[in-house]
Amino acid sequence: xxxxVGSQNTEARNSNLGVAELVGEYNKTSNKRLTIALAGNxxxxxxxxxxxxxxxxxxxxNYPGVTVERKEGVWRLDDKTARLIDLPGLxxxxxxxxxxxxxxxxxxxxxxGIGKPDAVVAVVDSTNxxxxxxxxxxxxxxxxxxxxxxxxxxxAEKQSLVIDSRKLSKLLQIPVIAINAKxxxxxxxxxEAVSRAATEYNVPRLPWTNDGDSIETDEDIHLxxxxxxxxxxxxxxxxxxxxxxxxxxxxxxxxxxxxxSDKVDSVLTHKFFGLVILVAILxxxxxxxxxxxxxxxxxxDQGFGMLGDFVKTSLPEGxxxxxxxxxxxxxxxxxxxxxxxxxxxxxxxxxxxxxxxMARAAFLLDKLMSRVGxxxxxxxxxxxxxxxxxxxxxxxxxxxxxxxxxxxxLIAPFMSCSARLPVYTLMIGAFxxxxxxxxxxxxxxxxxxxxxxxxxxxxxIVAFILKRTILKSPPPPxxxxxxxxxxxxxxxxxxNMFTRAGLFLKRAGTVILAISIILWAxxxxxxxxxxxxxxxxxxxxxxxxxxxxxxxDENVKESVHLQNSYAGQLGHLIEPVIEPxxxxxxxxxxxxxxxxxxxxxxxxxxxxxxxGKDENEESETLISAIRDAKKDDGSPVWSPLTxxxxxxxxxxxxxxxxxxxxVRRETNSWTWTLxxxxxxxxxxxxxxxxxxQGGRLLGF
Amino acid sequence: MDMQTIIVSVIILAxxxxxxxxxxxxxxxxxxxxxxxxxxxxxxxxxxxxx
Numbered sequence: 091x092x093x094x095v096g097s098q099n100t101e102a103r104n105s106n107l108g109v110a111e112l113v114g115e116y117n118k119t120s121n122k123r124l125t126i127a128l129a130g131n132x133x134x135x136x137x138x139x140x141x142x143x144x145x146x147x148x149x150x151x152n153y154p155g156v157t158v159e160r161k162e163g164v165w166r167l168d169d170k171t172a173r174l175i176d177l178p179g180l181x182x183x184x185x186x187x188x189x190x191x192x193x194x195x196x197x198x199x200x201x202x203g204i205g206k207p208d209a210v211v212a213v214v215d216s217t218n219x220x221x222x223x224x225x226x227x228x229x230x231x232x233x234x235x236x237x238x239x240x241x242x243x244x245x246a247e248k249q250s251l252v253i254d255s256r257k258l259s260k261l262l263q264i265p266v267i268a269i270n271a272k273x274x275x276x277x278x279x280x281x282e283a284v285s286r287a288a289t290e291y292n293v294p295r296l297p298w299t300n301d302g303d304s305i306e307t308d309e310d311i312h313l314x315x316x317x318x319x320x321x322x323x324x325x326x327x328x329x330x331x332x333x334x335x336x337x338x339x340x341x342x343x344x345x346x347x348x349x350x351s352d353k354v355d356s357v358l359t360h361k362f363f364g365l366v367i368l369v370a371i372l373x374x375x376x377x378x379x380x381x382x383x384x385x386x387x388x389x390x391d392q393g394f395g396m397l398g399d400f401v402k403t404s405l406p407e408g409x410x411x412x413x414x415x416x417x418x419x420x421x422x423x424x425x426x427x428x429x430x431x432x433x434x435x436x437x438x439x440x441x442x443x444x445x446x447x448m449a450r451a452a453f454l455l456d457k458l459m460s461r462v463g464x465x466x467x468x469x470x471x472x473x474x475x476x477x478x479x480x481x482x483x484x485x486x487x488x489x490x491x492x493x494x495x496x497x498x499x500l501i502a503p504f505m506s507c508s509a510r511l512p513v514y515t516l517m518i519g520a521f522x523x524x525x526x527x528x529x530x531x532x533x534x535x536x537x538x539x540x541x542x543x544x545x546x547x548x549x550x551i552v553a554f555i556l557k558r559t560i561l562k563s564p565p566p567p568x569x570x571x572x573x574x575x576x577x578x579x580x581x582x583x584x585x586n587m588f589t590r591a592g593l594f595l596k597r598a599g600t601v602i603l604a605i606s607i608i609l610w611a612x613x614x615x616x617x618x619x620x621x622x623x624x625x626x627x628x629x630x631x632x633x634x635x636x637x638x639x640x641x642x643d644e645n646v647k648e649s650v651h652l653q654n655s656y657a658g659q660l661g662h663l664i665e666p667v668i669e670p671x672x673x674x675x676x677x678x679x680x681x682x683x684x685x686x687x688x689x690x691x692x693x694x695x696x697x698x699x700x701x702g703k704d705e706n707e708e709s710e711t712l713i714s715a716i717r718d719a720k721k722d723d724g725s726p727v728w729s730p731l732t733x734x735x736x737x738x739x740x741x742x743x744x745x746x747x748x749x750x751x752x753v754r755r756e757t758n759s760w761t762w763t764l765x766x767x768x769x770x771x772x773x774x775x776x777x778x779x780x781x782x783q784g785g786r787l788l789g790f
Numbered sequence: 791m792d793m794q795t796i797i798v799s800v801i802i803l804a805x806x807x808x809x810x811x812x813x814x815x816x817x818x819x820x821x822x823x824x825x826x827x828x829x830x831x832x833x834x835x836x837x838x839x840x841x
Contacts, residue, residue: 410794413801601812607805686809751816 124172130213132179135241139271183228209235209288216246227328235287238266250343258339263294298327377535386430394423421606424696428512440586444578463557465494475505493561501549509688517733612657672782731785743774
């Protein structure tokens with residue numbers, strides 16, 4: 091008889107299931123109070139079933155010694171009562187997380203106060219049968235009677251899934267009861283099956299164990315898992331078994347949507363074409379960001395320019411006028427003009443995520459990450475880090491293995507966060523704008539993609555090294571579920587986009603505003619510094635620039651003043667260190683200031699160039715100021731190579747105090763935090779040095 | 791000291807104060823939690839899991 095899960099006559103169809111056929115020589119006394127464990131994947135309907143089975147007879151406590159919640163209740167079976175223990179939601183019993191450890195301890199009777207269960211009810215989601223059966227195959231190894239409660243029948247029906255639960259029961263050699271807990275369908279059959287299985291049980295013969303030789307203790311599990319090869323063989327054997335069971339017992343009508351989805355997946359997740367498509371999509375996104383953001387960015391730029399002019403002419407000349415125009419409006423405005431790009435970036439990322447494409451990208455990159463030894467669960471934290479490393483690092487909490495988690499934390503800041511976007515855009519806008527390859531592909535978009543790719547590439551190399559040296563541990567298997575394709579939800583997309591924009595503006599209005607004011611003060615004071623030195627430098631600059639008396643006394647005076655300011659003194663102090671990278675002292679000041687937040691590099695350069703107005707150049711925008719900036723000897727400060735070097739430095743440098751704070755908190759270790767700052771700064775310096783010096787050797 | 795200088799001084803001091811508070815907040819988050827490294831709700835536990 092075939093049971094169609096999801097049909098309304100579940101009770102009737104379960105009535106003749108082969109519980110009786112499955113009972114055998116394994117007998118237990120039926121007088122004692124039974125202990126039943128309820129196990130299942132998260133979101134399989136376990137809690138709903140637990141509530142229905144126990145009603146109000148529940149109590150909630152913690153498992154001994156840990157804070158994992160333990161729920162138990164009284165389940166009234168046919169002729170006896172049972173103690174029902176709700177195990178934590180699990181995907182497997184591989185003992186890699188606390189939840190899995192507790193479940194394993196409960197099943198082996200290791201936990202104080204909880205005896206070994208007499209039976210286990212495995213709650214299995216019909217719509218994800220293969221994934222859910224993995225836990226069942228592991229439960230079968232514990233020599234405890236297992237009864238499957240098949241849930242989500244209505245959802246399975248909508249997906250045209252027809253599950254022959256009788257055949258499923260026969261193949262798994264355990265009772266399978268289709269239930270609908272909310273409508274209390276199948277509950278009495280489940281009670282009967284559990285009651286019988288707990289007292290009369292024969293051990294199923296599992297193809298991957300020797301004659302029913304199953305796992306009894308967690309030591310055995312550890313022993314078997316300690317040998318990678320044996321563990322992998324066992325995992326593959328379980329999946330092979332599940333695959334056979336699934337094919338025999340499930341019939342899915344191939345709907346048109348499913349056919350299309352499968353065909354699209356076969357291309358998007360293809361190991362070669364999938365990567366090509368991923369690169370093409372990212373290129374398209376970056377190219378679109380550049381072309382669409384141009385107009386609003388220009389408008390914002392002009393708007394801040396007009397605001398500056400208005401304030402300059404409206405207020406009397408003086409220090410307050412200078413602060414408002416050259417410090418606040420220039421500094422904050424210099425960052426805010428990148429808002430359209432941030433909005434567009436998150437618009438596209440949200441659309442890609444909402445359509446289900448991001449999960450396909452994750453699947454593609456997971457193959458790559460597993461090869462370097464990273465856990466598959468590392469993908470989502472790394473993906474989050476493209477927005478900001480802080481939530482990304484916090485998301486590593488889902489990775490159970492401390493070494494895997496630490497490796498992910500240590501590489502997360504390499505992902506190009508949105509704070510780097512203004513830096514990349516400024517450099518690209520100043521030196522690479524309007525250039526194309528093949529007549530249509532903008533160099534700006536290519537460079538942007540290259541910066542993102544560089545971060546990913548270095549992260550993978552670092553992870554590869556870490557996972558083979560100080561953080562050595564075998565990567566656990568990872569099962570990824572691909573969500574169905576769907577049209578993006580406009581509300582979700584807009585909400586995500588405006589949330590990110592709000593955060594960006596908040597940052598601009600708080601941290602960046604405060605730092606702009608302080609930086610302005612550092613470039614403005616001391617006003618009467620060393621007149622002799624100032625005069626000497628003034629003469630040198632005027633002579634070197636070949637501008638003599640016509641150079642514009644006011645501008646030269648400002649330039650000399652800037653050199654003698656606190657910021658100038660700091661910049662000159664670090665200049666010898668950064669000179670091999672092609673950076674002058676002004677860039678040095680921006681690098682130091684950007685440790686507070688990466689975007690500050692833009693506001694710092696805005697303030698410095700606006701205050702300095704290098705020699706007699708009247709630079710209207712930061713981009714033109716950067717292009718026109720001259721060294722003391724009159725040679726240009728910036729070149730395309732310098733811009734590229736700065737971008738490479740920013741991809742790899744640990745220029746974010748908030749990230750440092752969150753790493754310290756999440757690792758609970760100063761050693762690892764300092765290690766991360768050290769190796770990232772070292773790598774950034776080395777890569778920038780190689781870029782600049784290599785570029786010069788090649789004649790750039 | 792004219793009015794403009796006073797206003798600018800106040801603004802700079804406020805900015806310094808704000809950044810100082812922010813840095814103090816970061817320093818606070820630098821200090822280790824009482825509990826373990828993951829968000830399992832065991833802040834009161836004496837054992838701190840370290841990498």
